Amino acid sequence: MAESLKEVQHVCPLLLPADTKRLSYSGFIRVKDKSFYLKISLPDDGDVHYAKIDCDWQLRNYLSKHQAVLKKKLLLARDLPSFLIDFKMLLNQIMSLQAQPLPPPNYYSRLISEIEEIGWNRLSHIDTKFQDIQITLNDTGGRVHVLSIHLPYKYPIEPPVCNAVLPLAFQPNWSSSTTLADIVRQFEKVILEYQRFWDVLDELDKKTWVLDPSSPSLSSTYRRIVIRSHLSLQVTIDPLHPQLMPECTPLGPTEEVKVIKDRLYSRGQQCWNTRCSVLENLQNILSVNFPSPISTKEEDYIMECGICYTHRHYENGRAPDFTCDNKQCSQPYHVSCLYEWLTSLTSTRKSFGFLFGECLYCNEAISVKLMVPSVE
Ligand SMILES: [Zn+2]
Ligand SMILES: [Zn+2]
Incomplete structure (x- = not known):
């Protein structure tokens, strides 16, 4: 003691x-x-x-x-x-x-005059410390955007930090004489430039069955759309060149995937017509009509994974993205579930960057890439 x-x-x-x-x-x-x-x-x-x-x-x-x-x-x-x-x-x-220092008195006077320049009515949020503000804007396509601006105590010696849901990060040009209204104007210009990109994705959302992402945000650049049962196409649109041919990845049984890949490869760049919409181009090149939500039911394309028994993967939210090649089986799986399952088995073989095993339902040989590709 x-x-x-x-x-x-x-x-x-x-x-x-x-x-x-x-x-x-x-x-x-x-x-x-x-x-x-x-x-x-x-x-x-x-x-x-x-x-x-x-x-x-x-x-x-x-x-x-x-x-x-x-x-x-x-x-x-x-x-x-x-x-x-x-x-x-x-x-x-x-x-x-x-013990954070309080900003100097001119911080508030400058901030208030800058907000007045934007218009108080456009402010959807301001915190009690006057450091975080949000401005809500509507674009020409009727989409609602929220621009969040965090002002450091040393503003305008230090730049504000801007955040918005966009396909590419919003990084406004800034100098100590840049006002918040200048930033809002730059943001308006940026969202105007993305209109065509969002229009392309909106058309896919309206006219096709989208498997992934489950609830796309304005930052999402891809859609996995149904071609037919067990076969889908992941389309990734370039936000800066949305009218050009997108990156396309077919998913489904190997044979059918090969047919789609061949058509994309042989006709893709040649037949792409920038005067037509992305959806029209894809239908022409692939000689398919994507099932429409008007004439088909969503239940026809909702599959359960053969391992976790759910449609949406518990972690990444994706719909099953692997199908057993045996036509009598066609069991859907999440690639990540299959990957986890195969790595847990001692009988699984690894070679050339693939895991080789068997379908849990029909014992047909199956293989998945060693590294699970992550989307977004
Ligand atoms: Zn699963
Ligand atoms: Zn099978």
């Missing part, structure tokens, strides 16, 4: 034993040149894990949002001195976090 007292006083010289058994200490703890009243009471067996802490209102204020961390530190403490070291470090961190 005597040794412990020396150690306690080494960490907190102003914390003194309050009883003869040294189960209670009271006094002051000093952090960042500030002293706080503190009383620590240990249970009869001296176990620090169940110590009770009383303190002054200032210290209580600092700790109010960090009770869980404090409890954890108590439970992990080896003894009272080691807890006090941890406690001082925690308090130091909390105080540093709360």
Whole structure:
């Protein structure tokens, strides 16, 4: 106990034993040149894990949002001195976090005049610190966009950080004389430039069955569309050149995928007509009519994976993207489920970057790429 007292006083010289058994200490703890009243009471067996802490209102204020961390530190403490070291470090961190400097007065006056230039009515959100603002805009296609702007305390010495849901990151040109209204104008120009890109995707969303992504955002550049049951085409549109032939990846049984690939390869670039829509071009080149939501039912294309028994993969949200080549079987799987399943089996062979195994339902040979491709 005597040794412990020396150690306690080494960490907190102003914390003194309050009883003869040294189960209670009271006094002051000093952090960042500030002293706080503190009383620590240990249970009869001296176990620090169940110590009770009383303190002054200032210290209580600092700790109010960090009770869980404090409890954890108590439970992990080896003894009272080691807890006090941890406690001082925690308090130091909390105080540093709360001691952010206030922006200079001209920060607010400049910000208010800049918001007036944009128009308060266009602001959909502003936080109490006047640091985070959101502006809502409608584009010519009727889509709603939200531009989030975070202003550092040193604005306009430091640039604002802009965020928006776009296919490519929004990085406005900025100098210290750039106003928020300039940024909004740059954003309007950018969304105008993406109109054709979104129109292409809108047409696919309206006129075909889209398997992936399940609820596409304005940043999504691809759609996996149904060609027929068990066969789909993943189309990735270039946001800057949406009228050009997109990157196309057919998914389904090997034989059918080969037919689609051959048509894309032999007729793709030659027959692509930029005066027609992407959907019309794809239908012409592939000689298919993509099933339309007007004349077909979604249930016809919702497949369950043979491993996880769900349509949407629990992690990446994708619909099954692999089909067993045996025409009598045609069992759909998620590539990631199949990959996980095959890697767990000792009988699986690995070669040339592929995993080789058997279909769980018909024992037909199947193979998946060693690295699971991730989309977005
Ligand atoms: Zn699955
Ligand atoms: Zn099979």
